[in-house]
Amino acid sequence: xxxxxxxxxxxxxxxxxxxxxxxxxxxxxxxxxxxxxxxxxxxxxxxxxxxxxxxxxxxxxxxxxxxxxxxxxxxxxxxxxxxxxxxxxxxxxxxxxxxxxxxxxxxxxxxxxxxxxxxxxxxxxxxxxxxxxxxxxxxxxxxxxxxxxxxxxxxxxxxxxxxxxxxxxxxxxxxxxxxxxxxxxxxxxxxxxxxxxxxxxxxxxxxxxxxxxxxxxxxxxxxxxxxxxxxxxxxxxxxxxxxxxxxxxxxxxxxxxxxxxxxxxxxxxxxxxxxxxxxxxxxxxxxxxxxxxxxxxxxxxxxxxxxxxxxxxxxxxxxxxxxxxxxxxxxxxxxxxxxxxxxxxxxxxxxxxxxxxxxxxxxxxxxxxxxxxxxxxxxxxxxxxxxxxxxxxxxxxxxxxxxxxxxxxxxxxxxxxxxxxxxxxxxxxxxxxxxxxxxxxxxxxxxxxxxxxxxxxxxxxxxxxxxxxxxxxxxxxxxxxxxxxxxxxxxxxxxxxxxxxxxxxxxxxxxxxxxxxxxxxxxxxxxxxxxxxxxxxxxxxxxxxxxxxxxxxxxxxxxxxxxxxxxxxxxxxxxxxxxxxxxxxxxxxxxxxxxxxx
Amino acid sequence: xxxxxxxxxxxxxxxxxxxxxxxxxxxxxxxxxxxxxxxxxxxxxxxxxxxxxxxxxxxxxxxxxxxxxxxxxxxxxxxxxxxxxxxxxxxxxxxxxxxxxxxxxxxxxxxxxxxxxxxxxxxxxxxxxxxxxxxxxxxxxxxxxxxxxxxxxxxxxxxxxxxxxxxxxxxxxxxxxxxxxxxxxxxxxxxxxxxxxxxxxxxxxxxxxxxxxxxxxxxxxxxxxxxxxxxxxxxxxxxxxxxxxxxxxxxxxxxxxxxxxxxxxxxxxxxxxxxxxxxxxxxxxxxxxxxxxxxxxxxxxxxxxxxxxxxxxxxxxxxxxxx
Numbered sequence: 001x002x003x004x005x006x007x008x009x010x011x012x013x014x015x016x017x018x019x020x021x022x023x024x025x026x027x028x029x030x031x032x033x034x035x036x037x038x039x040x041x042x043x044x045x046x047x048x049x050x051x052x053x054x055x056x057x058x059x060x061x062x063x064x065x066x067x068x069x070x071x072x073x074x075x076x077x078x079x080x081x082x083x084x085x086x087x088x089x090x091x092x093x094x095x096x097x098x099x100x101x102x103x104x105x106x107x108x109x110x111x112x113x114x115x116x117x118x119x120x121x122x123x124x125x126x127x128x129x130x131x132x133x134x135x136x137x138x139x140x141x142x143x144x145x146x147x148x149x150x151x152x153x154x155x156x157x158x159x160x161x162x163x164x165x166x167x168x169x170x171x172x173x174x175x176x177x178x179x180x181x182x183x184x185x186x187x188x189x190x191x192x193x194x195x196x197x198x199x200x201x202x203x204x205x206x207x208x209x210x211x212x213x214x215x216x217x218x219x220x221x222x223x224x225x226x227x228x229x230x231x232x233x234x235x236x237x238x239x240x241x242x243x244x245x246x247x248x249x250x251x252x253x254x255x256x257x258x259x260x261x262x263x264x265x266x267x268x269x270x271x272x273x274x275x276x277x278x279x280x281x282x283x284x285x286x287x288x289x290x291x292x293x294x295x296x297x298x299x300x301x302x303x304x305x306x307x308x309x310x311x312x313x314x315x316x317x318x319x320x321x322x323x324x325x326x327x328x329x330x331x332x333x334x335x336x337x338x339x340x341x342x343x344x345x346x347x348x349x350x351x352x353x354x355x356x357x358x359x360x361x362x363x364x365x366x367x368x369x370x371x372x373x374x375x376x377x378x379x380x381x382x383x384x385x386x387x388x389x390x391x392x393x394x395x396x397x398x399x400x401x402x403x404x405x406x407x408x409x410x411x412x413x414x415x416x417x418x419x420x421x422x423x424x425x426x427x428x429x430x431x432x433x434x435x436x437x438x439x440x441x442x443x444x445x446x447x448x449x450x451x452x453x454x455x456x457x458x459x460x461x462x463x464x465x466x467x468x469x470x471x472x473x474x475x476x477x478x479x480x481x482x483x484x485x486x487x488x489x490x491x492x493x494x495x496x497x498x499x500x501x502x503x504x505x506x507x508x509x510x511x512x513x514x515x516x517x518x519x520x521x522x523x524x525x526x527x528x529x530x531x532x533x534x535x536x537x538x539x540x541x542x543x544x545x546x547x548x549x550x551x552x553x554x555x556x557x558x559x560x561x562x563x564x565x566x567x568x569x570x571x572x573x574x575x576x577x578x579x580x581x582x583x584x585x586x587x588x589x590x591x592x593x594x595x596x597x598x
Numbered sequence: 599x600x601x602x603x604x605x606x607x608x609x610x611x612x613x614x615x616x617x618x619x620x621x622x623x624x625x626x627x628x629x630x631x632x633x634x635x636x637x638x639x640x641x642x643x644x645x646x647x648x649x650x651x652x653x654x655x656x657x658x659x660x661x662x663x664x665x666x667x668x669x670x671x672x673x674x675x676x677x678x679x680x681x682x683x684x685x686x687x688x689x690x691x692x693x694x695x696x697x698x699x700x701x702x703x704x705x706x707x708x709x710x711x712x713x714x715x716x717x718x719x720x721x722x723x724x725x726x727x728x729x730x731x732x733x734x735x736x737x738x739x740x741x742x743x744x745x746x747x748x749x750x751x752x753x754x755x756x757x758x759x760x761x762x763x764x765x766x767x768x769x770x771x772x773x774x775x776x777x778x779x780x781x782x783x784x785x786x787x788x789x790x791x792x793x794x795x796x797x798x799x800x801x802x803x804x805x806x807x808x809x810x811x812x813x814x815x816x817x818x819x820x821x822x823x824x825x826x827x828x829x830x831x832x833x834x835x836x837x838x839x840x841x842x843x844x845x846x847x848x849x850x851x852x853x854x855x856x857x858x859x860x861x862x863x864x865x866x867x868x869x870x871x872x873x874x875x876x877x878x879x880x881x882x883x884x885x886x887x888x889x890x891x892x893x894x895x896x897x898x899x900x901x902x903x904x905x906x907x908x909x910x911x912x913x914x915x916x917x918x919x920x921x
Binding site for chain 2: 048131135137144269273275300319326329330333337369374438446448
């Protein structure tokens with residue numbers, strides 16, 4: 001127990017990220033099922049407007065910040081040091097700090113579900129309820145007087161700190177800790193996409209932090225940044241939010257693209273087709289992702305010039321995205337495809353992401369978007385991208401790397417069931433939403449009239465959503481039974497090409513007995529390279545492994561204290577929180593580097 | 599085509615984006631249809647290619663190790679240029695439509711001010727001196743300009759048959775212009791999440807032939823009808839003028855009733871719906887609404903008004919008489 005609380009080992013932190021994020025994924029999924037249950041018939045099944053609005057707000061917030069991002073982070077943590085031939089990340093204690101800040105921020109946000117009685121309200125009444133996009137001026141104290149939005153504003157600021165710290169950590173890790181010979185253009189594609197993602201994180205999160213701080217000032221100190229009656233501008237919020245929000249979409253999808261770029265070559269027995277182009281298009285997407293934000297705001301009436309410009313940039317970003325898809329098909333072409341569960345999820349990713357990409361192009365066109373925006377058509381689009389894309393990609397990663405992370409293979413039989421149920425379920429859930437949206441069903445409505453004629457589509461969507469739920473339960477069962485019953489993985493169950501497959505599963509605490517020297521992009525597949533990598537050398541120099549530390553977690557604990565102080569207007573608690581953070585950082589900075597040699 | 603596929607699953611679809619009834623939504627529909635078919639084409643080619651590859655190159659026993667292809671420059675250039683070229687065919691009509699649908703209405707267009715409230719719509723016809731709520735009446739084949747703002751949070755006006763969404767924001771005026779090409783009753787609703795009862799912020803647009811529209815205008819410009827002496831409605835008028843109603847509602851012709859927080863009720867009896875176009879305008883619904891609005895519309899700013907049963911009945915009779 002203590003060793004997990006104080007751990008600075010990237011592999012343990014990776015597992016902590018995985019289990020925590022997966023738990024939040026289950027919570028976010030339950031919220032989705034409440035939403036789908038309510039919409040199964042006109043006028044709903046009795047979920048109140050207030051509860052429904054909390055459900056879709058927390059579903060979006062949870063899936064983006066507490067499930068998809070940290071599930072990607074689980075793989076960054078576990079896999080990146082192994083792929084680049086490092087013993088750990090560049091700043092192991094900062095890495096632990098990121099994790100603890102993430103878990104505490106997530107708990108703080110979700111505590112809002114049960115915190116009602118502390119504010120003289122019921123449970124399920126003070127969770128955030130203004131949408132994951134939190135548009136001003138609905139979020140102002142005047143129109144949202146309760147603590148709901150306070151939980152959101154404070155919780156997201158806490159989570160931002162976790163993401164930023166991790167972002168800097170992984171940039172430094174990838175740039176500086178590569179094994180000898182691993183030039184940038186020999187980096188595995190997953191590491192490249194991770195690097196691009198982290199640059200997006202460190203540039204996009206400051207933007208939303210600014211927006212959140214301004215909103216916090218509006219709510220707590222009576223400023224008017226977003227209050228039109230006081231000379232403020234709610235459109236400013238939209239610009240800031242989407243200036244963060246669109247790069248955020250790429251923060252969510254690029255890691256999954258990286259995973260797929262690892263899985264496809266392994267199970268095709270062919271190197272990634274057009275590696276250079278895949279890398280450069282990833283970098284290009286990273287840059288272009290900054291120039292498209294106002295396509296979320298076509299209905300705000302920014303004028304024809306702005307609409308044209310943002311329409312053009314948005315359409316352009318489809319080009320590097322399409323290029324990636326063609327290169328993945330090129331990877332498959334002429335290969336010897338093995339349809340393991342990981343491979344099925346990767347192929348499912350491509351097939352579903354194409355649909356999400358194409359519907360994206362239809363609302364890159366502002367006039368068309370004026371009909372589509374804020375309807376279920378857009379809900380269909382984001383779920384094809386973020387579930388069909390990101391989540392299928394992450395599942396591919398789980399099946400692919402689980403044996404590396406635990407030493408045991410997940411059951412392929414359960415895995416195939418998991419894939420097909422997910423695949424059928426998601427198409428049943430999300431495809432009919434294209435129709436309900438085009439036929440006039442707006443999003444974020446807890447009730448709709450029978451006269452709209454969209455009942456049948458909603459019924460199908462609900463059945464699909466519950467099928468996904470069954471599939472996820474199968475996956476949970478698969479994870480559980482693999483702990484004891486899974487087949488032993490060995491170093492390399494798949495015949496992978498990258499460095500993580502040269503070492504035991506799970507790897508020893510120091511990862512590599514001898515840091516390998518890399519001479520090619522696919523070290524495991526080039527025969528000359530194989531000889532250069534000594535596997536489990538009997539005798540190696542003693543390797544210093546740093547010990548654990550309490551201070552990252554202690555420092556992280558101060559942050560939710562400050563947030564609770566803001567919620568309860570207790571100055572002393574805020575000062576105590578600041579003191580905890582300062583003491584934590586001080587002790588952390590002067591902590592002697594103990595540890596052991598292995 | 600799309601319409602016929604969809605029609606198999608029910609219908610009619612009174613809020614559909616695929617049944618344009620104005621120049622604006624026809625232009626959008628035309629544009630979307632073009633993009634849709636490009637998307638179908640790309641979908642078919644790419645998914646077909648993917649499926650073919652998956653089947654053709656599945657692993658076979660004893661097959662040789664695949665050739666390690668690392669890339670192909672001509673292919674890369676090809677599949678960069680092909681999507682770019684398709685995008686040109688989407689971008690050009692898009693830009694054209696942006697400008698045709700963004701232009702203001704021609705001179706002489708009917709101007710309507712739309713003001714969003716949590717959770718109802720206020721309409722003012724500045725050139726006709728009319729104020730009404732939730733149900734918008736427009737003449738067919740006449741250019742219309744909606745000038746929109748909000749009294750509180752951001753809303754978005756959306757009547758899909760007539761035009762795309764346009765957001766309403768406090769302190770700003772946004773515009774949308776269109777010309778309806780056939781008469782009828784069209785549904786719409788708020789499309790920007792605006793709080794507890796966002797789902798209940800609905801609207802209707804009645805597009806009418808000129809004569810019917812003029813008749814409606816004449817009726818709306820008249821002050822409220824005085825109820826007949828000693829009728830239940832007359833008693834209701836007294837309940838109305840004495841009670842809390844006048845704090846929020848206006849009835850032209852009733853000097854005390856000057857409230858502007860809620861909808862103008864001068865001709866509420868002539869509307870098809872009440873409560874943000876949510877319920878049919880029947881005596882029963884009016885009674886339930888006046889007695890306990892928040893129970894029918896979560897978060898409603900209209901408070902519960904506990905009235906004796908006979909007062910309530912009289913008040914409902916009065917509201918119905920305001921035709």
